[in-house]
Amino acid sequence: MRAAKLESASQVTLIQVVWDASPDLDEFLRFTRAYAKRRFSNSVAERIALASNELLDNAVRYGSLARDFMYRLDQDNTNVKVLVQNTTVLARIDMLTSQIRKLETNPEQTYTSEMERSTFGGGRRSMLGLARIRHEAEMQLDLHLDGLEVAICAHCPR
Numbered sequence: 001m002r003a004a005k006l007e008s009a010s011q012v013t014l015i016q017v018v019w020d021a022s023p024d025l026d027e028f029l030r031f032t033r034a035y036a037k038r039r040f041s042n043s044v045a046e047r048i049a050l051a052s053n054e055l056l057d058n059a060v061r062y063g064s065l066a067r068d069f070m071y072r073l074d075q076d077n078t079n080v081k082v083l084v085q086n087t088t089v090l091a092r093i094d095m096l097t098s099q100i101r102k103l104e105t106n107p108e109q110t111y112t113s114e115m116e117r118s119t120f121g122g123g124r125r126s127m128l129g130l131a132r133i134r135h136e137a138e139m140q141l142d143l144h145l146d147g148l149e150v151a152i153c154a155h156c157p158r
Contacts, residue, residue, distance in 0.1 A: 011081075014039070015073040025056050026135035032073065044158055046087045047137040048073065051154035054129035063088050064148070064150055080158040082139075085151040093145060096152075099127045103134045111135035 015032065032052050036045035054073070059069045069086035088096075090132040102110040133139050133154045144151040 010076045011074050012076070013072055013074050017072075018068050018070045020068045023060075025053075025060065028071075029053055029056070036073075040080065042158060044156070046081055047139055047154075047156055048080060050137045051082040051133050051139055054133050055082060055152055055154065057091045058129050058152075059084050059086040062092050063150075075131070075158055078157060079155045081153050081155040083151060083153045085149065088150050089150050093128070093148070093150065096130075096143065096150065097145075099130055100141055103130060103141060107131070128154065 015035065017028065019056070029049070029052060033045065033049040036048040039045075040048065041107055052073070056071060063086035064071055067087045069084065072081075072083045072085075074081040074083065085123070099110075113132040114128040118128045130141060130152075139154040139156040142153040142155070143154070152154070
């Protein structure tokens with residue numbers, strides 16, 4: 001499993017927001033999508049929108065909300081990065097680590113399995129959001145853990 005590079009020397013932060021409570025994300029996601037469409041190609045803007053939506057949704061759903069959580073959109077000379085950081089509980093960290101490993105070894109099969117679980121899972125939660133980022137948006141996923149702090153970075157060429 002790769003550790004997320006949270007910063008690099010040539011990196012520029014384009015958007016950074018920290019929430020101290022569970023926000024209404026609709027307006028923020030509309031802003032992020034519009035900003036990305038002005039700054040990047042349609043393909044990259046759509047990838048950013050999907051990753052932003054899925055990572056923020058996961059942070060609100062699965063985070064502990066005991067502390068702030070953060071969203072950041074960065075770019076460097078070659079990549080664009082969407083990073084979301086939040087606090088969660090130990091059981092969710094184990095599930096997340098397992099899912100990232102599956103996506104690294106077999107992204108297409110994991111995507112298919114999560115689609116099936118989402119559709120026919122009988123109430124079991126899927127981890128479709130991360131699979132969508134990896135498979136549909138064709139973005140790499142990096143995970144950085146520090147205690148109960150989780151940072152997930154989705155990145156692709158710009």
